[in-house]
Amino acid sequence: MDKYDKQFDDFLCIRTMEDMVEDIEQKLDETGDSLYQATYYKDLVKLFNEVPMEPEDTLVDYGCGLGRVLFYANNRHYCKTTGIEGNADIYGKLMENVKGYQGTFLEQEDRMKFYNVSALDYQISPEDNYFYFFNPFSHEVFREVIEKIMESAKAHPRDINLLVYYPTYQYLRVIRESKMFIQKKFIKLSNYEKDHDEKVIVYHLSKGFLGL
Numbered sequence: 001m002d003k004y005d006k007q008f009d010d011f012l013c014i015r016t017m018e019d020m021v022e023d024i025e026q027k028l029d030e031t032g033d034s035l036y037q038a039t040y041y042k043d044l045v046k047l048f049n050e051v052p053m054e055p056e057d058t059l060v061d062y063g064c065g066l067g068r069v070l071f072y073a074n075n076r077h078y079c080k081t082t083g084i085e086g087n088a089d090i091y092g093k094l095m096e097n098v099k100g101y102q103g104t105f106l107e108q109e110d111r112m113k114f115y116n117v118s119a120l121d122y123q124i125s126p127e128d129n130y131f132y133f134f135n136p137f138s139h140e141v142f143r144e145v146i147e148k149i150m151e152s153a154k155a156h157p158r159d160i161n162l163l164v165y166y167p168t169y170q171y172l173r174v175i176r177e178s179k180m181f182i183q184k185k186f187i188k189l190s191n192y193e194k195d196h197d198e199k200v201i202v203y204h205l206s207k208g209f210l211g212l
Contacts, residue, residue, distance in 0.1 A: 008041040009068075012075060013104040014097040016068040036065050036090060039134060039165060043189040044072050047200050050187050051130075051163065053077040058127045062119050062145065063136025065090055067097050074112060075105060079130075083114040084122050091116040119145050126156035132163045139170035150180055153205055160205040166197050181205050 002017075009016055016038050053059065057079045061069050064083035074081050085091045094114060102108050115122060119141055131149060133142070153160050162181060164171060175181050181203035191198040 002040070005038070005041050008072070012071050013100040014067065014071055015093075015100075016066040016071075016097065037134065038065065038068050040190065041068070041072065043165075043198075043200075044069065046189060047163070047165075047187060048073060048076055050185055050200075051161070051202060053079040053130065055079060057129055058082060058125065059130040059132060060084065060124075060128045061132040062122075063134065064094070064114070067094050067101075067114070069132055069134075070112065071097065071101050074108060078111075080111045080127065081113070082125070082128065083112075084119060085114070085116060086118045088116055120148070124148055124152040126152070126158070128152070129158055130161045130163065132165070133167075133171070134165045135168055135171065139168065139174055142171055143174045146174055146178055150178065150205070153207065154210060157207040157210065159207055162203040162205075163200055164203065165200045167199075167201055172201070175203055180209070 005017060018036060018038060053073065055078045057077070058081065059070065059073050059079055060082045061067075062084045064070055064085050067083055070081040070083050073079055083094065085094055091114070098112070098114060102112070119137055137145075149160060149162075160181075161184070162175065164175070182205075183201060184204040185200075185202035187200040187202065189198045189200065
């Protein structure tokens with residue numbers, strides 16, 4: 001167990017270590033769903049050093065798991081957050097974290113939303129402008145999600161940012177083929193020298209590019 005991650009969990013009054021889902025992972029593996037993987041807090045610190053957010057911004061995490069990214073971002077930047085988690089068992093544990101976090105950091109209930117729905121069933125809000133992905137589903141589903149994001153940007157003009165952690169070749173190809181996003185930042189994370197996939201690529205879609 002990473003002591004640094006444990007200290008952050010304790011501060012935020014949540015439990016997001018991977019041992020929290022040991023009883024669920026076997027079922028996930030059997031169904032072919034993505035196994036639970038939490039982003040290291042030290043990497044979240046570096047990421048949000050590079051990607052500052054304002055209170056009026058909304059961060060959406062697809063496949064949010066136990067909510068680590070969202071609780072950290074809300075606590076650091078006071079941004080609004082939305083978590084999408086399709087697995088009912090993990091969602092139940094996520095709700096325990098919501099109770100712990102909001103019971104300590106008051107007045108956050110109206111700024112944080114969580115949905116137990118599939119990625120494609122989530123109706124993107126006109127306020128959603130930051131989207132975080134840690135390979136939560138297949139690249140085919142990712143393509144459909146990106147299309148929904150672009151449709152939302154056209155219907156409700158705003159700048160959009162994608163935060164793509166540990167991106168697969170297929171994910172990057174989907175973004176490139178959309179021809180709508182430009183690479184804004186390339187953030188090397190703590191283990192990048194050993195594993196060059198340990199990075200976050202930030203992509204930006206400007207409402208000006210849409211001609212709106």
